[in-house]
Amino acid sequence: MADQKIPPIGVKLSGDIEELAGPKGTSFRARVRWTIPGSRKRRSLSQVHETYEAASDWIEKMQLAAASGLDPHVATMDLAAYGKANMKLALRNLEQKSIGAYLAGWRKRVVPTLGHIPVRMVTFGVVDRAVQGWIAEAVGRSSIKNSLAVLVRVMEQALRDGLVDRNPARVTGWQRDYTQAEDELDDPRALALPNWETLKRLADALVAASSTEYPGWGDVVIFAACTGARIGEVSGCRVRDIDRAEWTWTVRRQTTPAPGGLIDKGTKGKRAREVPIIEKIRELVDRRIALTDGTKDARLFTGPRGGRISTAVLRDATSWDDVVGRLGLEHLRRHDLRHTALTWFADAGVPVHHLQKIAGHGSLTTTQRYLHPNRKTVVDAGELLSEHLSGSGAEPTAMESRSLPELDAEVIDLKSAKPGERARAAARSYWRRFGQYPNVPTLVKLASVSRGTAWNALAELRERPAV
Known part of the structure; x- marks a missing residue:
């Protein structure tokens, strides 16, 4: 059978429907038959349906698949079997270093979750639910990407084979859901x-x-x-x-x-x-x-x-x-x-x-x-906003009070300089003494500049390493 998966285009299928009576009610067996070109061998394929209409639709789909050159057995494959038969073709032109990660995603996630579903029944909704399940199981973002990537390639081959009319693996929006789940479940710090x-x-x-x-x-x-x-x-x-x-x-x-x-x-x-x-x-x-x-x-x-x-x-x-x-x-x-x-x-x-x-x-x-702000960062931010709204500057600490005159002496020669230069020089001197930049109110007092000038100077200095 392996050498006849794709018979010549135009092969004709004959179909019939048999009514079956059973303890659970009436069902309908749809069957198609065809002759292998170049031989007298006949093959058949059947599937039981609950209604006559469903059986008739199935025969029509099989005939369309055969007319496009696809073996009817392939047309009824589940995803796991189809992927196994077509994986080499699906991964063609892929870099060798990526194949291992893709195959791992297929083996560990796609097949256990979706492998039993017929290829024709894989829909956007089915893939969405699979991805949501992986997120809930705390599967890594990269692992989900690899799993979806290999599924996209397999379903792309199914699209070329005429099994589906669009690629249902091309789902979007899942990374936003992933980020939300991480924020809810994890405290990275x-x-x-x-x-x-x-x-x-x-x-x-x-x-x-x-x-x-x-x-x-x-x-x-x-x-x-x-x-x-x-x-x-x-x-x-x-x-x-x-x-x-x-x-x-x-x-x-x-x-x-x-x-x-x-x-x-x-x-x-x-x-x-x-x-x-x-x-x-x-x-x-x-x-x-x-x-x-x-x-x-x-x-x-x-x-x-x-x-x-x-x-x-x-x-x-x-x-x-x-x-x-x-x-x-x-x-x-x-x-x-x-x-x-x-x-x-x-x-x-x-x-x-x-x-x-x-x-x-x-x-x-x-x-x-x-990187979430630590508690001290939050407290400091609140204090700075309070100082800004009250219009009063923070009083320097005892250590700062002893050292500010010395800092004044370091920048005294810049009294005639532009306010921005004076503010940057004062902030650098403060850094050398305390290992950190001053807050805005302290820099205002130290450099005799406006709050806006102090703010801009500190923002500029924090853009590059202190000297």
């Missing part, structure tokens, strides 16, 4: 590690739990949690990507599973990005570079035997689930190391649009969902 000491304790415990106590596992964890990178991107880091003059890392590639093993491909956003390397991990980076063979293309982070690493490799090699359970961090996933860094960056005062570039997010709303 709660998943981040609280501090550096906890991170070190986790890294040491993972190293101790590995079979050879390989220190590289701890280095991977610390590096990921301080750069906001995905584990695959950490694995893809090479010596040439590290700039030790400016202490930045240009993220250009990631390691990802594919048919046949792990491969390197571009970053998730298809764009390179620069990430700062903070002082606490610079010694780690120096040490990792010293352990390489000295070439620019050498990987900074590898397994004990020099192989590529992935989140699954890290999990299995370090007994991740057992270790985080013992440390009281049962919620912690490997991806939460990335979230830890992004949360720490946000709490350090990095503007959200700068953080978006560091994280490599395509949308600013993604960064905003990851």
Whole structure:
């Protein structure tokens, strides 16, 4: 039968309907017969229906399918069988690195949810309900995308075969529902590690739990949690990507599973990005570079035997689930190391649009969902609004009061300068002394400028690093 799935166009089917009497009432068996071209072999296909009209419609559909060159057996296939028979054709021209993810989505989500449904009965509503079910089961956004992508390709082939008149897998709006579900179910900040000491304790415990106590596992964890990178991107880091003059890392590639093993491909956003390397991990980076063979293309982070690493490799090699359970961090996933860094960056005062570039997010709303304002930020915002509405400036603290005269002395030579220059100079002096910028009322007093000038100066300075 496999060699006759697509008979010559124009094959004719003969049909008949048989009335069946049974204990549950009358039903109707619709049957079609045809002769295989070039032989005398006859084939038939039948299906029972509740009404005569339904049986007649089925015969008509079978005749139309055969007239367009489609085997009637194919016309009645369920989605799982049709996908199995046509997957190679459906995935033609697809990059090899994407095939593995698509097939996983098909096997783990599409077939269990929709595989039993005949291809002709797959509708927009059916696909909508399937996606909503995946969202409710907390399936990742990327996994849903891959599952829908392979379903779109299979149904596109069904469209070409004439089984459907449009592609019902091209559903829209589900990502808004996904975002709403995430907002309702998750508090992303709660998943981040609280501090550096906890991170070190986790890294040491993972190293101790590995079979050879390989220190590289701890280095991977610390590096990921301080750069906001995905584990695959950490694995893809090479010596040439590290700039030790400016202490930045240009993220250009990631390691990802594919048919046949792990491969390197571009970053998730298809764009390179620069990430700062903070002082606490610079010694780690120096040490990792010293352990390489000295070439620019050498990987900074590898397994004990020099192989590529992935989140699954890290999990299995370090007994991740057992270790985080013992440390009281049962919620912690490997991806939460990335979230830890992004949360720490946000709490350090990095503007959200700068953080978006560091994280490599395509949308600013993604960064905003990851990074909620902490309680102090909310309280400070309320105090600033109260000061603005009351028209009174906040009184400086005792430490500020002792230091403001010294700050005045630093900017005294700028009294003749323009107000904006004077405000920026005063704010920089304040930063050098206190490690943060002043609020608007304090800068008004310090630089003798208007509230608007102070506001604009602070906004401009926060757009770029303090000097």
